[in-house]
Amino acid sequence: MERQKRVAAIHDISCFGKCSLTVALPLLSAAGLETCCIPTAVLSTHTGGFSGYTYRDLTEDILPVAHHWNSLGLTFDAVYTGFLGSEEQTEIIEQVTREIATESTLIMVDPVMGDDGVLYPVFSDTFPAAMRKLCARAHVIVPNMTEAFLLLDEPYHHGPYTEAEISRILDGLTTICPGKIVLTGVHFDEKSLGAATFDPETGAKEFVLRDRVDGFYHGTGDVYAATLLAALMHGFTLHDAAGIAADYTVLSITTTKAMDKDLRYGVNFEYNLPTLMRMLGRNEG
């Protein structure tokens, strides 16, 4: 049997609303990966559309977890970071990667900061600059359009975008992250939506577009990023992994749309997990 790959997911736990760790862990497990986690904060719900949520910042707990793992000699095939509980955590996560990542560890940073041109309310205006530094240590970053503009310190605009603009944004992001880039929320018209990828190894800029499903479905960025990582861990190329992530995200959205439920409650990514396993080639037996 092949060696099982081990991933450390570093995100918040939103106890209700399906995003961050409650999405990443089950998706990565379904992909056959050993999943470990460092929670960055605990919230009663995510911040997207709920009011009155609880918020416990776990900044102080992060490094002790990494020290302990280090003392146990644990190694990781990937470290995957998402929503961070405080600005200080961006530096702490850099230290964590120094402790638990080896030369062969893939560091994937989803620079979770905002949506629809708006910084999430828990972050201050200085957060994007701090996130920029963390992206410099990543082998893969997965910003959405809002996060890309924040990282580039440029004013957001809604799209549709042109190929030339997306290409320019990818070029800008290469000055922030030396690794692979998967830019989500890319669209050239109102009918489609997808991602643009840049692979510094080949220099290729490619697009992965799918039919747009109307509506704002919460947590889809996390479904996309976790599935992307799962596919990369299974050896798919960046472009193919971006395609699998797009297909699985669309599937989760269309399943949710058919259920007609409160969109703040997250997408039904669970229903199609057997399909994800097949997409990743885990359908034998």
Ligand code: PXL
């Ligand atoms: O899905 C990104 C995310 C993660 N964690 C928290 C959030 C959000 C988006 O709103 O609020 C707490």
